[in-house]
Amino acid sequence: MRPAFKPLLFALWLLPLHLQAAEDTAPALPEPSAAQTQLRELEQRLAASERQRAALSAELQAGSGERESAQVQRLRQENQRLKLQLKRTQAESPARLLSDQQTWFAIGAGAGLLGVIIGALLRGNRRTRREWIN
Known part of the structure; x- marks a missing residue:
């Protein structure tokens, strides 16, 4: 045999031992009838x-609907x-004579x-341009 196959053979020899140990430590499953009973109860x-x-949702909607x-x-x-x-208030207040824009135009x-x-x-009696110059 070649030396590369020895670790592989050793691993194959240990595999059944490992599987048997895993079965021993696996948790016990409840009986099917107990699981079914528990499922029905849930x-x-x-x-x-x-x-x-x-019922609570309907009651809440009814209460909030009334409120x-x-x-x-x-x-x-x-x-x-x-x-x-x-x-x-609109009936009691007098109608405005001018709008804001019209008011500012009148002021200008x-x-x-x-x-x-x-x-x-200020011009006074001065009619000619000569009078402006002293």
């Missing part, structure tokens, strides 16, 4: 939990009250006209 608990969850509808109703009433108050025109009048008054 399924029943899951179904009961699902029913409780559905939301009451809140929506209050907000609608307040909205109607504010609309009515706005209409009253007034300033220009005032400048022309003051200029004419």
Whole structure:
């Protein structure tokens, strides 16, 4: 035999011993009937939990729906009250004569006209250009 095959043969000789030791230390599986019983019990608990969850969810939705509808109703009433108050305020306030843009235009025109009048008054009796030069 070649020396390269000795470790391989030794490993093959130890393999059955290793497998037997692994079987001895493996945890014992529960009986199939006990596992099935435990599975059925867990399924029943899951179904009961699902029913409780559905009942609580429905109760929560019903409670929040009532709260939301009451809140929506209050907000609608307040909205109607504010609309009515706005209409009253608009009816009571006098209509504006000029808009902001028109007001500024009038102020500018007034300033220009005032400048022309003051200029004419300051000119006085001087009609010719010679009078400007002393």
